[in-house]
Amino acid sequence: MVNIGFIGAGGITQNHIQALKLLSNAQVVSVYDANREAAVRLSEATGAQVMDSADQVLDRSRIDAVYICTPQFARGNLEETAVERGIHLFVEKPLGIDLEVALKKAEMIEQSGLINAAGYCLRYYDTLQEVKQYLQGKHVHLIQAHRFGTAHSSRWWWQLEQSGGHLVDAVTHQVDLIRYLVGEFSEVYSQSSNSAFARMKQESTIYDAGALSFGLESGAVGSITESCLSPYCRGSEIKLFGADFYVHIENNKKVTIMDGSRHITQTSQLNAMYEENRAFVNAVESGRQDLILSSYADGAKTLAFTLAANRSAAEKRAVAL
Missing domain, CATH: 3.30.360.10 (Dihydrodipicolinate Reductase; domain 2)
Known part of the structure; x- marks a missing residue:
C-alpha cells in the first residue's frame, strides 16, 4: 500500500483523488491547504488527516509519496524538503514560474533516485x-x-x-x-x-x-x-x-x-488522469521510474x-x- 500526502486541495487535487480512489494500492493519509476548509473537505472525502502545515505532511514515517498541487508561485522549497526526507513526489504542472529554480530542483530530484512525475496527463x-x-x-x-x-x-x-x-x-x-x-x-x-x-x-x-x-x-x-x-x-x-x-x-x-x-x-x-495516477502509484510501489511518462526534469523542459x-x-x- 502506498501512503500519500497532498499539499494543496484545489480543483486539480479533486481530480487526482477521484483517480486514486479507484486504486487498491493507494491511500491518502495526510492533507494540507492554506485554505483549511478545502483541506477539511478533502479529509471528509478520503479519511486523510488534516495537517497544520505543509512541513507536517512531509513526514516520511506517515507517507511514501507526496502530491504537490499548490499554485505554481507557492512551491517554495517543498520539492527539496521531500527529497531530503526520501519522499517520492508528484508535482503538478506548471512546475513554477522561475526556470532557474525549477532546473535546480530537477537536478536534485534526478540525483536522489526517488520516483518523480510532472503532471502532464x-x-x-x-x-x-x-x-x-x-x-x-x-x-x-x-x-x-x-x-x-x-x-x-x-x-x-x-x-x-x-x-x-x-x-x-x-x-x-x-x-x-x-x-x-x-x-x-x-x-x-x-x-x-x-x-x-x-x-x-x-x-x-x-x-x-x-x-x-x-x-x-x-x-x-x-x-x-x-x-x-x-x-x-x-x-x-x-x-x-x-x-x-x-x-x-x-x-x-x-x-x-x-x-x-x-x-x-x-x-x-481512457481517463488520462486515472492512467497517470496509476502509473505513479505503481512506480512508487515497484521502484520503476520507467513507468512514468513525464519526469520532473522533462516537465522543466516544457x-x-x-x-x-x-x-x-x-x-x-x-x-x-
Whole structure:
C-alpha cells in the first residue's frame, strides 16, 4: 500500500483523488491547504488527516509519496524538503514560474533516485501513444496548434508574475505534446495581447491572446495561437504535417492519421488522469521510474519553452532555447 500526502486541495487535487480512489494500492493519509476548509473537505472525502502545515505532511514515517498541487508561485522549497526526507513526489504542472529554480530542483530530484512525475496527463492517452509510435522514423516539417478557452476563476491566476498566464498554465499541455511527439524546441517568437482585458478594465496583467512561431531542433517549424478569453470557441488542436502523412489531434484524445494507405480516426476511451495516477502509484510501489511518462526534469523542459515565449513577447524578439 502506498501512503500519500497532498499539499494543496484545489480543483486539480479533486481530480487526482477521484483517480486514486479507484486504486487498491493507494491511500491518502495526510492533507494540507492554506485554505483549511478545502483541506477539511478533502479529509471528509478520503479519511486523510488534516495537517497544520505543509512541513507536517512531509513526514516520511506517515507517507511514501507526496502530491504537490499548490499554485505554481507557492512551491517554495517543498520539492527539496521531500527529497531530503526520501519522499517520492508528484508535482503538478506548471512546475513554477522561475526556470532557474525549477532546473535546480530537477537536478536534485534526478540525483536522489526517488520516483518523480510532472503532471502532464495527456501523454497517457492510448491514442497519443499510437501517434508517438506512428511517428517513429517519420519527419514532421510543419506544426499548427491552438488552444482556446476561458480564464481561471482564482485572482492569482490573473497576475502574470504568479501564474505565468494562460500559456504557462494551460497551453503548456499542447506545448508538452509537441515536445513529446515531435522533438525539442530550438527557438520561439511570441506576440501577445491584453487589449481586450484593458478594454474590460480587468485587474489583470496576463495576456488575453497569444500568437507564437517556433522552430524545432529537427528543422520543423510551427505556430501556436491561444486565448483565455474565448467563451464561444473552446478546445484545442495539434496538426502535424509530413511529406507523405498527416496527423490531427483534436481536444487531446481524438486522433486522425492519414497517409497513402490509411485514413483512420480514433477517440480514446481512457481517463488520462486515472492512467497517470496509476502509473505513479505503481512506480512508487515497484521502484520503476520507467513507468512514468513525464519526469520532473522533462516537465522543466516544457516550462522552459513557455517562459521563453513570455520573455519573447515582453522583449519583442526571438528567444533561443
